[in-house]
Amino acid sequence: MATRGQILKLGILGGTFNPTHIGHLIAAEEVYWSHRLSMVLFIPSYLPPHKGSKNLAEARHRYEMVRLAIKGNKHFAVSDTEITRKEKSYTIETVELLLRQYGGTCDLHLIIGADTVQELPSWKEIGRLASLCRIVVVNRPGAGLEGFSQLIPVLGKEKVEEMQRMSVQIPPVGISSTEIRARLREGRQIKYLVPDAVEKYILKKGLYRDVQSNAPT
Ligand code: ATP
Numbered sequence: 001m002a003t004r005g006q007i008l009k010l011g012i013l014g015g016t017f018n019p020t021h022i023g024h025l026i027a028a029e030e031v032y033w034s035h036r037l038s039m040v041l042f043i044p045s046y047l048p049p050h051k052g053s054k055n056l057a058e059a060r061h062r063y064e065m066v067r068l069a070i071k072g073n074k075h076f077a078v079s080d081t082e083i084t085r086k087e088k089s090y091t092i093e094t095v096e097l098l099l100r101q102y103g104g105t106c107d108l109h110l111i112i113g114a115d116t117v118q119e120l121p122s123w124k125e126i127g128r129l130a131s132l133c134r135i136v137v138v139n140r141p142g143a144g145l146e147g148f149s150q151l152i153p154v155l156g157k158e159k160v161e162e163m164q165r166m167s168v169q170i171p172p173v174g175i176s177s178t179e180i181r182a183r184l185r186e187g188r189q190i191k192y193l194v195p196d197a198v199e200k201y202i203l204k205k206g207l208y209r210d211v212q213s214n215a216p217t
């Protein structure tokens, strides 16, 4: 945390974390070191605006899996701010809340995978969001760089150039939560794709064994 007079360089990694996997952890760790951040805050969403709740584990499970995944890493933390709002989770609202909490001493770095770049134009108040934080993109297998040019009319050339400059090259991780859920439905193993504690939690609670349509609580 920042002490008096210091700027807190806060990384934020939002997502459904359904479940958390090593791609999330590697992305956050690489950006932490690359941009010399103070810490990275993982923020599980309650209801993601762009995904349905089909196959979405309950919010408390997803929160717990993030907590278990980051345990022992002193510069990672998890926030329940979106989960406790119990509404659709819009990043602009979370960012405004964080800025109110930390005041003007906070330099927010929103971390996203390259697949998310193409979704940004449809995000709520994306122009204002982009003016309130830096956006740090990490590479992800299967996601190219096309998204950046589509962003120019939305965010302007200067902001997109800043995003390109700030982007961080990570060891490519071809893992997604979608694939992990599919493996679990098929009864296949997920060892090493998620931290051990997350694997244990999934198996203990019997998560993702069937197609679920439960509302997140
Ligand atoms: P799903 O398949 O359910 O969409 P996911 O693996 O994409 O899950 P999310 O919780 O949607 O995980 O991702 C949260 C953020 O982390 C997004 O910005 C996403 O682009 C990024 N991310 C997730 N997995 C990776 C990965 N393997 N490499 C780089 N970025 C990733």
Ligand code: MG
Pocket: none
């Ligand atoms: Mg995703």
